[in-house]
Amino acid sequence: MLNTQSPNSVPLRLPTQAPADFLVLENVAKVYPTPKGPYPVLQDVNLSVAAGEFICLIGHSGCGKTTLLNMVSGFATPSSGYVTLHDRPITGPGPDRMVVFQNYALLPWLSALENIYLAVDSVYPRKSRPEKMAIAREHLALVGLTDAADKCPPQLSGGMKQRVSIARALAIRPEVLILDEPFGALDAITKEELQEELLKIWNDHRCTVLMITHDIDEALFLADRLVMMTNGPAAQIGEVLTIPFPRPRQRERIMEDPEFYRLRNYALDFLYNRFAHDDE
Numbered sequence: 001m002l003n004t005q006s007p008n009s010v011p012l013r014l015p016t017q018a019p020a021d022f023l024v025l026e027n028v029a030k031v032y033p034t035p036k037g038p039y040p041v042l043q044d045v046n047l048s049v050a051a052g053e054f055i056c057l058i059g060h061s062g063c064g065k066t067t068l069l070n071m072v073s074g075f076a077t078p079s080s081g082y083v084t085l086h087d088r089p090i091t092g093p094g095p096d097r098m099v100v101f102q103n104y105a106l107l108p109w110l111s112a113l114e115n116i117y118l119a120v121d122s123v124y125p126r127k128s129r130p131e132k133m134a135i136a137r138e139h140l141a142l143v144g145l146t147d148a149a150d151k152c153p154p155q156l157s158g159g160m161k162q163r164v165s166i167a168r169a170l171a172i173r174p175e176v177l178i179l180d181e182p183f184g185a186l187d188a189i190t191k192e193e194l195q196e197e198l199l200k201i202w203n204d205h206r207c208t209v210l211m212i213t214h215d216i217d218e219a220l221f222l223a224d225r226l227v228m229m230t231n232g233p234a235a236q237i238g239e240v241l242t243i244p245f246p247r248p249r250q251r252e253r254i255m256e257d258p259e260f261y262r263l264r265n266y267a268l269d270f271l272y273n274r275f276a277h278d279d280e
């Protein structure tokens with residue numbers, strides 16, 4: 001039985017027909033066929049996301065977060081239910097939804113600039129090469145990497161690689177930016193720097209962001225809402241917390257706010273008491 005008490009007065013399970021119907025997941029279930037029989041990963045997932053919202057998704061390993069976002073990116077399809085963008089079902093990947101992975105997924109033999117150019121080229125085949133180069137350079141500059149334009153991924157630090165990967169995703173102006181634990185492999189200082197850069201870019205460009213994280217503090221700093229998943233099999237959205245801190249956000253001010261600790265404790269309780277993993 002899901003708890004319906006929230007630390008703030010926002011509905012925990014959003015109604016299917018919430019006003020924010022830019023991106024909608026409606027009664028979504030996903031079942032994977034396995035040698036031991038069908039494995040139900042997700043069931044009854046309902047979420048409505050407004051254009052320009054920043055959503056973080058948290059839940060124990062294996063609960064189905066990536067599966068859920070794969071149905072938004074179009075790499076997977078729901079076994080039942082619907083995922084719609086602008087009221088149209090998502091039927092496959094498209095340049096309106098870009099994914100940034102934890103392991104960067106850059107082509108190691110291409111320079112930072114060429115990695116971005118390749119994406120731009122695939123989406124704007126009719127633009128001239130100088131126009132596409134200009135877009136690639138502009139986005140490399142956006143993440144502060146102009147000087148590293150000619151370096152290939154093996155010559156870049158983890159943080160730099162993730163900057164290139166974010167620039168590549170943004171260069172094709174997606175409506176939805178999907179981030180799958182983008183900062184999970186980075187050291188704490190680089191992670192904080194990139195969180196701040198991401199917030200600034202999001203503030204300036206306002207795409208909708210869906211981001212998986214295992215870090216509650218990161219989610220509270222970045223997101224408008226934190227979606228907390230129950231454990232699988234047949235995981236659901238357990239609760240959705242609204243994060244009320246005003247924007248632009250300053251980390252120091254948030255850390256001084258008692259509300260930060262109230263929300264943090266609430267999310268920790270959700271993950272480690274109410275929906276603890278069997279092995280915890």
Ligand SMILES: Nc1ncnc2c1ncn2[C@@H]1O[C@H](COP(=O)(O)OP(=O)(O)OP(=O)(O)O)[C@@H](O)[C@H]1O
Pocket residue numbers: 032033034039041059060061062063064065066067068232
């Ligand atoms: N193609 C597939 N076929 C069968 N089972 C799969 C497939 N993809 C994922 N799974 C299983 O579905 C469950 C959910 O996987 P998923 O990667 O979505 O979880 P997650 O919450 O993103 O995990 P993590 O936090 O560890 O990345 C896992 O038990 C996984 O083994």
